[in-house]
Amino acid sequence: MDRFQDGHHVRLRSRVQRTYLHATDDGESVTLSQPRASMNAAWAVHIYNGVGGDDGDSSDDGDGPYLLLHSAAYGRYLAATDRPARPGHNGLCTELRDYDQPEVEAIKWRAVESGFADEVVLLRHGEGHYLRANGKYLPWNSTGVSVDDNASSMMYWIVEPIPLREAGMPAIPGPLPAHPRFSTIFTSPGRRIRFVRALEDGYYPDEVNTWRQFWFRGRSALSLRGNLAALVVVDGPNIAMCVRAGRYGRLTPLVVDLPDGGYGGTLEIVVFLTGTLGNFTFLRGKAKPSKKVKKNKPAEELIFKEPELGTAAPEASAHEPPPEPAHETPTPTADPPAEQAVDGSENPEVPSPAKTDDPQSVDVEITRTGFAELGRPTMLAKCSAKEELMECCKATTNQLQSEISDLKNRLEAQETET
Incomplete structure (x- = not known):
């Protein structure tokens, strides 16, 4: 469990397939995919210590800790089911589900050492089912993810920590493409x-x-x-x-x-x-x-x-x-370093944000931010959402008017020829 820190984010890469565990765009299932620079490939770590134990803290009831992973894209938790995997895959299905009860066995995992490098683990569910990739001998069927109790090299996962950043939240995507006419x-x-x-x-x-x-x-x-x-x-x-x-x-x-x-x-x-x-x-x-x-x-x-x-x-x-x-990140003024926060020291100094050596090697970003004095206004955009929508509608209207004008010109040309 040392590779999983509560509240941090990680990627899970199949050691055999070399592809990443992804939350699919339907928000309900998981798959293996190549893109690394995607929010769907990032998973937030939630350490759960069983009934009576606070999240992220130790518990004396012996029922923990468990590893819960929820998607950084949609927030739903990685879960195993009792349904058979689809044809061509081994074991049982996996899915994304809500954490809607105090005890949900389907979302509980334990990280087990693999015996290889420190960053390679197995994710065990229940009494002996392990999260695994598929398609070792069928390359065209290599995107499936399931749980199985038969030992296989497809059960090894490389844990890639995603460092925390001080750059603020990522920007929300712009408007989706305009719908076709009618x-x-x-x-x-x-x-x-x-x-x-x-x-x-x-x-x-x-x-x-x-x-x-x-x-x-x-x-x-x-x-x-x-x-x-x-x-x-x-x-x-x-x-x-x-x-x-x-x-x-x-x-x-x-x-x-x-x-x-x-x-x-x-x-x-x-x-x-x-x-x-x-x-x-x-x-x-x-x-x-x-x-x-x-x-x-x-x-x-x-x-x-x-x-x-x-x-x-x-x-x-x-x-x-x-x-x-168009964004301004509030200047951290009283965010103590982690070591001082643990020791409980007072009047900590402001930590410097982590930096990367290569500014071009930019990829997925999981962010956090420090404390800023309340009452300081933060301008995040040059126009409101209403104005953005009006601009989108105006562009669509202009396009329709252009098409109508072009159609009229064609009709006039046809009438002149006849």
Whole structure:
């Protein structure tokens, strides 16, 4: 379990296939794929110590620790099932599912040493099933992922830590391509969005019966942000969205378009105001403050230790995209180094952000940010989501007018020839 630090992110690469474990775009299944520079290839580590044990801490009941992995793209947890794998694959199916009960055996894993290099592990589920790749002898069937109890070299996984960065959240994707003409005749399926606005300290009610909801069609994260901003009466660029995959699931920043699946279902979203303490807290991977904590003592920030770059696999070098010109990252003012946070020392100095030697070797970025003084406005975009949508509609209208004008010219030319 030393390779998995609570709250950090990792990639899992098959030692045989040399491809990465991916959360598929449907948000429901997992597969093996080559792209490394993808949020779908990143997995957040959630250490669970069983009933009675706090997440990330030690427990005396002997029922832990367990390793839970949830997708950095959609927030859902890697799980094993009791359904047979599809033809050509070995063992039982794997999937992505919500963490909606205190005890969900399907999402519990243990990391087992392989006997090879330190970064190579086996992921055991239950009493003897191991996560494995497929397609060793059938190259055209090499994207499947399953669990099996028959020993195989396909069960070895290389753990590639993803270093934490201070560059802020990745930008939300732009508008999706415009729909073809007359597409409104065939309405797209939608899903229920259930949401709540968090307080400035990050607190929000767990029970969804106090949350608001609306019906949303399409997959655009930009459009969803605009709708949520209108409902919470805040400019779109000044909110951050994170998805909660089940009652006990950890929050995951929503910085990709919605999954191409799960239509008719419900997506739970917690809305944070940018520049608040709660926004920085969930970026660190810390659980929200409970009612008891709010009453008895002020909330404290949990500082996670940076992973050591020297122990990462050769392919696991950190990659950081160039900063967006329209974003301003708040200047950290009181974020103590990990060593001082553990020792409980006071008045820590501000740590310097990690740097990469090669600015061109930019790849996936999993981010966190330090604490900034409240009340400092943060400008994240030059225009609101409403203006962005209006520009998109204006471009579509101009295109239609151009096509109509071209059609009229053709008709006039045909009439002249006849």
